[in-house]
Amino acid sequence: MAMQQHLYIREHHRHPITALGYHAARRECLTGFEDGVIKWWDMDNGRMSLCTKEHAGRVTQFLSWIQARLLFSASNDSSVIVWAPGGTVLDRIQLGYPIFTLAISLARHLLLCGSKGRLVAFPLDERRESGHAVNLSQGFSDQTHTDIVSCIACLDNNIYTAGYDKRLLIFDTYQSPSRKGLTTKHCISHAHKAAITHLLLVRQQETTRMLSGSFDQTVGIWSQDGQLIHRLGPFTSNITALCYVATVGIVWIASGTSQPTLYEPQSGEIVSQFISTFRGQQIEGLVLQQLLSLPDSRHVIGSAKPQQMLVWRYSELGCLIVLPCKHPVECLAYAKKEPILLFSGDSSGVLQKWERSYVSPFIYSMESFHISGANLERRGPFAQQVEKSCKGEPQLRPRSPLKWGKASSRHQSGYSPFRTTAKDTHKENIGFVRAVFAEELDILVVSATNGNIYLWEFESFIPDTKSPGQDQDSRTPAPPCAQDEMVQDPSSKCVAGFACRTVLCGHTGMVTALTLAGTDTTICFPYLLSGGWDGRLCLWDLQNHSLQNEFSSIPGNNGPILDMAYSPKRREFALSFSTGRIFICAFNPHCINLVLLAELGHQASAVALVWHPLEDKWVSGSEDGSIHLWSEDGGCCLKDLKAPRGITCLCIDQANGCIVAGVHDTIRVYDPNSGVQVQSHTGHQDSIKGVIHVPEMEQYVSVSLDGTVCMWKAYHQGD
Structure with missing residues (x-):
């Protein structure tokens, strides 16, 4: 459930990209250029499907009218072009002044155009009864702004605008039999210290926030009635893009760097360090410029200097x-x-x-x-x-x-x-x-x-409750x-x-295997079994922090103990060795000698071992990529799975019984009955050393030699 980079396109057009858009009817993204050229792109393979030049000047804005399956493009050549689903020109609207931004108010059924010192509204005319896709004769305007209106956003009946005059305005419309117009509900004269370049409305279940970006290198966070809540920044450069990715609930902020800053509106915190989307994808020389989140929120498109285009796609995995x-x-x-x-x-x-x-x-x-x-x-x-x-x-x-x-509160100033x-x-x-947590003993x-x-x-x-008159030296530390x-x-x-x-202190070498064990599964697991490179097998009493036994009767020369697992049902434990041998032993904390019940094995080192509580089977993994499912008593191998690379760790999905394996840098999920891989997760940059299932969060958690702890959506049958 994250946004991952899907396409990287190196654009060879001689003029810079000035606008990004999306034609919902064609399901294609668009790039507009300084010379008026528009290119249409297939978002699956990154191929250009169409190239047109209908504008005489810079393309400033694209706007998809989803309900009518049409697309508007605006330019500083004073025209707005309406595009049909086939990519042909349906209508050409000449307004007589440069258009810098467009928006649609569905509540008022209006097309809104931002120009220099002017906000213009035209009634939409889907059937073109007036001769155009908008009714030009019934248009009306407001000239409260004194400079370029650079951005427009609509929410219900409200219209929000911002511009180079540093103003942030909230409008409503009025209509009478003889007149239509815009009325200013609220005006913030100095919303920023410099020109406002971007405006974004973020509507969530409980709150609605408005974000404004500016040349003053800050982002303002506003309530929907125009009250300043917080200000982010200063950033490293001017704010060049704001987009809200609703699927993951994150705002992307571009500010002259190769990667956007990620902001979560719900908490009001910057969460860039916790999101993996841009981790390890640094492109030398790239400067992110524009961002656009598509209406279905499964894609984000972006442009970057010099002449590059990127597409990110939502992934459940x-x-x-x-x-x-x-x-x-x-x-x-x-x-x-x-x-x-x-x-x-x-x-x-x-x-x-x-x-x-x-x-x-x-x-x-x-x-x-x-x-x-x-x-x-x-x-x-x-x-x-x-x-x-x-x-x-x-x-x-x-x-x-x-x-x-x-x-305790963790979100005060300076946290x-x-x-x-x-x-x-x-x-x-x-x-x-190795690490294990004894839940019952904390x-x-x-x-x-x-x-x-x-x-x-x-x-x-x-804390000490003695009276102040008592001798300080008599207190117990x-x-x-x-x-x-x-x-x-x-x-x-x-x-x-x-x-x-x-x-x-019971081992002379690295301790590579730990497992908890107990004599009464309804109470707790007060014992710890440990093994390591010295070949020793030790039993510890965790309640008393003492060595209970050191087993010395392990048969043969098996090399280091690599992993161990315990079966609460059978009160047995298994231990695996670098030679590939696996022993199943009876667990009795009061027995001095090791009681061997069965011997299993792999042809290569058996690096991972778990007990499957839902299937009542032993599961082992080897560095040769084999995963074996053994019968409850260890008498035979019931299933042999083969991963493409060596197994590094194993765990069992406690909800559905799937086998979750670390296979080098990939997490692979296998159905234990069919042996089929049902899910995989990629993103680590090095070998995965541990993976666990946290059913309370419905997530897998993994750690890697790449220096990260990563969380993934757990597999659900039917996904």
């Missing part, structure tokens, strides 16, 4: 939101309690906590947590080998295992969605590899390249905490922190 990180992202987990939190760990040893804004689905706040010196408790047989400890900076919002605290409370602390030279488990497993927990405390730098609530009775105070 496009990236919904992209969260940029500074380093390659290796692992991903999420917490289900509201508000849903995403956790990503990168190759530099930084953990990010992402929380969606309550005012906009496009905005996420991020906090970073680093490995730093702190009071850390080390658990495990190799605890003495750990010379450094770790601690995360506190979070901004309180959380307990049962209930989230009251949301940045990437504001971080983490200090630039000394970090170990490590990277995070513990985030993250493994690292140095062999350690870090436990991050939400902690809360009640409280856990570290921090309040939101932007919002401090003095009435708060407790503060929560997100901190790492425990490291599990």
